[in-house]
Amino acid sequence: MSSTLKDIANKTGVSVSTVSRVLHDNSKKYKISDETQERVKKAAKELGYRINTLARGLRLQKTYEIGLIVPDIANPFFSAMIKSLAGELRKGGYNFIVYDTDEDISIEKSAVKSLMEKRVDGMIIASVGQEFSHIQKLRDANVPIVMIDRCFDSLDIDSVSVDNVKGSLFAVNHLIKEGHTRIAFIQGLPGTYANETRLQGYKQALNDAGIGIDEHLIVGDDFRSLNGYLETKHLLKNPVPPTAIFTAGDLIALGALEACREHGIRIPSDLSLVTFDDPVFTSYLSPALTAIEQPIQKMTEMAVAMLYRRMRNPDDERRKILLEPKLNVRSSVTRLTTLTTITRITNQ
Numbered sequence: 001m002s003s004t005l006k007d008i009a010n011k012t013g014v015s016v017s018t019v020s021r022v023l024h025d026n027s028k029k030y031k032i033s034d035e036t037q038e039r040v041k042k043a044a045k046e047l048g049y050r051i052n053t054l055a056r057g058l059r060l061q062k063t064y065e066i067g068l069i070v071p072d073i074a075n076p077f078f079s080a081m082i083k084s085l086a087g088e089l090r091k092g093g094y095n096f097i098v099y100d101t102d103e104d105i106s107i108e109k110s111a112v113k114s115l116m117e118k119r120v121d122g123m124i125i126a127s128v129g130q131e132f133s134h135i136q137k138l139r140d141a142n143v144p145i146v147m148i149d150r151c152f153d154s155l156d157i158d159s160v161s162v163d164n165v166k167g168s169l170f171a172v173n174h175l176i177k178e179g180h181t182r183i184a185f186i187q188g189l190p191g192t193y194a195n196e197t198r199l200q201g202y203k204q205a206l207n208d209a210g211i212g213i214d215e216h217l218i219v220g221d222d223f224r225s226l227n228g229y230l231e232t233k234h235l236l237k238n239p240v241p242p243t244a245i246f247t248a249g250d251l252i253a254l255g256a257l258e259a260c261r262e263h264g265i266r267i268p269s270d271l272s273l274v275t276f277d278d279p280v281f282t283s284y285l286s287p288a289l290t291a292i293e294q295p296i297q298k299m300t301e302m303a304v305a306m307l308y309r310r311m312r313n314p315d316d317e318r319r320k321i322l323l324e325p326k327l328n329v330r331s332s333v334t335r336l337t338t339l340t341t342i343t344r345i346t347n348q
Helices: 005-012 016-023 034-046 053-060 076-091 105-117 133-140 164-177 193-208 225-236 250-262 280-284 296-312 338-347
Strands: 065-070 095-100 122-125 145-148 159-162 183-186 244-247 272-277 290-293 320-323 326-328
Touching: 005 016, 005 034, 016 034, 065 076, 065 105, 076 095, 076 250, 076 280, 076 296, 095 105, 105 122, 105 133, 122 296, 133 145, 145 296, 159 164, 159 296, 164 183, 164 193, 164 244, 164 272, 164 290, 164 326, 183 193, 183 225, 225 244, 225 250, 244 250, 250 272, 250 280, 296 320
Parallel strands: 065 095, 065 122, 122 145, 145 159, 159 320, 183 244, 244 272, 272 290
Antiparallel strands: 290 326
């Protein structure tokens, strides 16, 4: 038979209420000494006591579960995000349920419905990003929710994301500084917040430098590696191919690298490459990829803190936070001179 609070109280010589306060993390509130906390926790462990989270949840009208929704858990960026979110939620004593929507808005809607039925205490959502009517319904129902990475400017909801426009400006300006003017952009899923803001930054950098925008150099339709692979092959067939490619995501960049390998295109001597996201593997590739880093740890810490705040104070003003991106310069970009440009075009 499982032990009870009274068993722990008898073993430690303190009251049942003191045992309950220690085991439910209220020691600081009730000024319980460190020595008493240690004694109670030790006794609870020795007696094999386990908190009845179901009963606790029913009493407090909480499930102690948070729903996490991401568009593609196979994407290293989102898998790192989930890992970081999980760590932050565990610190607060919360369990979590993860849904992978496979970049499909219908699956995302089903995930939201399922989480509502499970009565989770809140949700953190990296949306597919094509529409938000289902998220607006959560907002109208006062469900605690925070959008992360893929957000909506027109939706009045707590959100945290990186400044995608600025990140693209950093990437394209770096290529321009190295002499590149024929820069392709392999985009992700059109119409989504992350893609459109990164595309905006790409175009702005070219315009600011007085470089005409060639729509034939803007290609792609999702954030996966096959997109990068196919579109790079397409770009390499251009009569005047780009001297540099900027990809909207890390998986796109991997596909681009594979296409270049098959065509005997060397990075960076034949083609320069810059990507967004900067997962851990980019620095281990050969060559190491120049990339725009998103501060995942800071992003997730803020998302969880914002969710807890919304859960405590449902009527507080909603906040939209943009974090600063960082350009990590590595080995995948070469300086382009007039001579190498002429040689490259002649050899194609």
